[in-house]
Amino acid sequence: MHRIRRALLLVAALAPLCAAAQPAAWPTKPVRFVVAFAPAGPADIIARLLGQKLGEALGQAVVVENKPGAGGSVASALVARAEPDGYTLMINTSSYAVNPAMQRSLGFDPDKDLTLASLVASSPNLIVTGPAVKARTLRDVLAEAKSGNWNYGTAGAGTTPHLTAEYLFKVLGKMNVTHVPYQGAGPALAAAMAGQTQLASVALPAAVELVKSGRVHGLVVTGAKRSPALPEVPTVAESGFPGFEDVTWVGVFAPARTPEAILQRLNREVAQIQRDPDFQARLAAAGFEPLSGGLAEARDYLRAEMIKWSRVVRDTGAKAD
Incomplete structure (x- = not known):
């Protein structure tokens, strides 16, 4: 009996510590999407399409804020310094994978300060x-x-x-x-x-x-085939350069050290939205295709993209103007 009583007292004593170790319910207030480019571009289009659907799924408003500059690095540096609590997220494009090879000083560490929480779409x-x-x-x-x-x-x-x-x-x-x-x-x-x-x-x-x-x-x-959104426009390959293919992708980034539970939920919610016929129709009308994957897949994809684009930068001699 004494052993049972001591065990119960120990559980009661540890309960507050266990509760403190658990992340607070998310979200309990509006979520901010910091868009890495000006309005009307692919990151902005996705931010507004996804933000509306994500707000409905989370039961909280998603506020879109454009912070363009330096090929997306201005927004990246801002979000890298934000609290890692899931309330400040970034919508950026494949430029995130290119900039480390293009810019000497980014203002953040792309490998340590931010994490790709979800891929969304490509075009x-x-x-x-x-x-x-x-x-x-x-x-x-x-x-x-x-x-x-x-x-x-x-x-x-x-x-x-x-x-x-x-x-x-x-x-x-x-x-x-x-x-x-x-x-x-x-x-x-x-x-x-x-x-x-x-x-x-x-x-x-x-x-x-x-x-x-x-x-x-x-x-x-620049796709491998003509886009259904603009079927009259030929591909680069059709225009005399066989094998040419390139895309732009858009993803949701979060500050490093954001709790894994929040990242997992965000990734699941985006995946669910990608299966929504209305969201798919809006993506297609704009010229996008869904680009899905779990957290591990997203991170592997980003790593491969960074390697790929560093080679392209080297081969073209492109510089940050």
């Missing part, structure tokens, strides 16, 4: 011409550009559309063209429409409606 990149450009095929653009000073805009140095264009224009096309970085795909497209640049290289979802409305001309997509 091919798209190269468009502004209304002043009369050439309608990639071959014609390459030929015309050799006789003049051409430039192209992107969402920023270190984004995959930047490296896509560098490799296509300079390595394959032998084209002398100047890169003009902006703080998002929206500003890059606006510059092309205004004639400030002849071309723009962006993730496809940012330009779907502009191409459909005729405000820019879709030159090529």
Whole structure:
């Protein structure tokens, strides 16, 4: 009897410590999505589509806040310093995997300060011409550009559309063209429409409606096949460069040391949303495809992407402008 009583007293004494060791219920207040690029780009599109669905699933508002700059590194550094409590998350693109090879000083450690909680979606990149450009095929653009000073805009140095264009224009096309970085795909497209640049290289979802409305001309997509969102736009491979393929992906990042239970729940909720027919239809209409995977798969994917893009940076000689 005395042993039972002592055991019960021990359990009672340890109960508060066990409770303290458990993470508090999450979420109990609004969650913030810090978007690494300006409005109208792929990260922003996903943040708003996912934020609406995630807010419904969690029972808390998801607030979207754009913090563009330095190819996504401004937002990364900000979120890296945030409390690791699940209330400040980042929506970033594959630029996160590119920037370590592009920038000498990031303001954060990509291997230690942030973690990829979930992959969300991917899309091919798209190269468009502004209304002043009369050439309608990639071959014609390459030929015309050799006789003049051409430039192209992107969402920023270190984004995959930047490296896509560098490799296509300079390595394959032998084209002398100047890169003009902006703080998002929206500003890059606006510059092309205004004639400030002849071309723009962006993730496809940012330009779907502009191409459909005729405000820019879709030159090529970088996927292995044509995009259902813009079926009339040929691939790079169809345009004379077989085997060319490249995509931009979008994911949800959290500060390192965020409790594993929160990361696991976030990953599960995103996976559930990806199975929602309405979410799938909205992704498809914008030119995205779901990109799924658990926490371990997401982290392995990011590691492989960082290795891949470091090689591309080396091969193209691309620099942070």
